Amino acid sequence: MELFDVYKMMPIALAYAKGYHVYDTQGREYLDFYGGHAVISIGHSHPHYIAALTRQLHSIGYYSNAVDFPLRNQLAEKLGELAGYEGYSLFLCNSGAEAMENALKLASFHTGKKKVVAFKGGFHGRTSAAVSITDNASIQAPINEGAGVVFLEPEREELLEEALSAGDVCAVVIEGIRGVGGIYVPSAAFLKSIKELCRKWEVAFICDEIQSGYGRTGKFFAHQHAGVAPDLITIAKGMGNGFPVGGVLIHPKFKASYGLLGTTFGGNPLACAASLAVLEVLEKEALINNAAAMGNYLKEQLKTIPEIVDITGEGLMLGISFAGSVKPIQQALTEEARVLTGSSALPNQIRLLPPLTIGKTAIDVFISKLKGVLAGVEA
Template identity: 40%
Template structure:
């Protein structure tokens, strides 16, 4: 009997070593990893520059708490704000904590309580972020959620206009819904979110926990859409596997998060910011990002062409190197078939195969993945028709 709570449905794979885009299992099998720790290992596993930064910090200081000055926090925060519309940063440990901070800040700054989010969204598993999440499976069984969280249809401008008024503290939106099926937001929809927030004095929050730190070929995914959020939340790819999250806000919000208002014992830990600092030095390079964007377009097109004749495939969609293959049936039984062929992928909802390769992936590896996916889905297609 396991000594762990059974909170995860784990793949039957024990990883012994990892490097770059590859995972080596205990049984000797090698896998091409297009899970990347769920969009965490954006630079692949054990990137040398990030590993060196962590090792250097290990030999200096591990933890002092935020009662003391941590110069590397300032350095890392400035690098983040130089590449987005924000000015000030709060460091924490996860995406859920970043979103929790954002929701607290929005309510405190506006003096309002109503929060608008969207169906099929995912924002975390704390009580506030569960309340913000538009998927019942996340919060069923936990009793009453926090009040005044409204879930509207995603990309529905008319529904948003009807709900918006002077009682709304914030609209929180994912630029690409990750857990909800890899569904990109529409340009007109995001523009309307921004316009309504300005019109009614609400704050515009973009949840970039999965899409941020280069995943879509820009530092942050909202930058594809010519909008300017008031608050940006990030985590996952920020630390290349070392736990860290952050909330980035515009300068006018700084006075609402003064001493004693919010905090975190481990947030901005020296080891975590060392990992983040090294990560963003690489990811935010313009040539690196251009390469990610090109590979994302190449991968999406290659998949679209390769799977065009596979009947169970409904659509290939996504942005950058965040791709979803929407299928006409549940994918739970399809994933193991893909894994058997040496490619690790995951789902996004019941009918979508989610592909999150490291941003360092090569075109040769993308081609390998396309071939494996074509063979696997074609085989499943034949079975489903028999």
């Protein structure tokens, strides 16, 4: 049997990883400025993370959500404390797409409505409801068509109010910072308008923090730069540092009832151990502050490169744009400079999503390698 060939593969095969480096099967070292789609928040093979998972494996690896498990409650308490959402509740699941799926269901259950407003360029997952609100027709199967989604241009409050005034919308969904569709930071004014209009028209405000959350932007969540509090917040990626886990932070106005939501593996002991370890490392090593400081330092160094025409994003979630296609640049970065970076839907943009443990020395190495690659590509 062969693997179902649906991924565009990088020209490397990895064997192990440590800190902000990964190593291929031939032992060659690569600087990781992509973090595996922003998943690696506390660095590869962090000793505290490994110890936590190892302890849990020696204790209990899995049991049903129908029994109490203290670590699950500890995770919810710690997450609420560090994120500043103590008054919210937490539903645990397995991925970002599943988190979005459940957030949309909660919004629809709560309002009794089924239409959703999403924004052009957004990406929210590949499960049925999540992909229907993703602005990419190429990944929507026929079964996803006609799902009652309105796609709007961001920063257009008048269009949003017009859509909500029809009275049939259950939720407005936006990414804290757009990732896959090209790094875009919603203005604080626009996020505040979404909050106000959702309150006015009794619509749920869902913020997708799957890629932009967990300290990556220098705040626990990207929307906190704007000082707003969404009704539902979806999380995953950096939450487990590689262990599959996701969740929804839920405003207390959403009432739980038995059987309303469910998942077999969500909140399992191993996922909770991994997630709690991530929070502990974020706190102990002040990695959210580090993301802010190193993001600023990285921006300063990037501004010294004349070929870069634009820099967008916050903290360690940055997009660097060039005049033309970045394909030859990324190919040379991977194959010659041994640096891993990410792409986006914008053909001229590279996404930078390094582990939050990154420091000035590694950033200086990256800048030097990028300058060398650009000189070679131009030549």
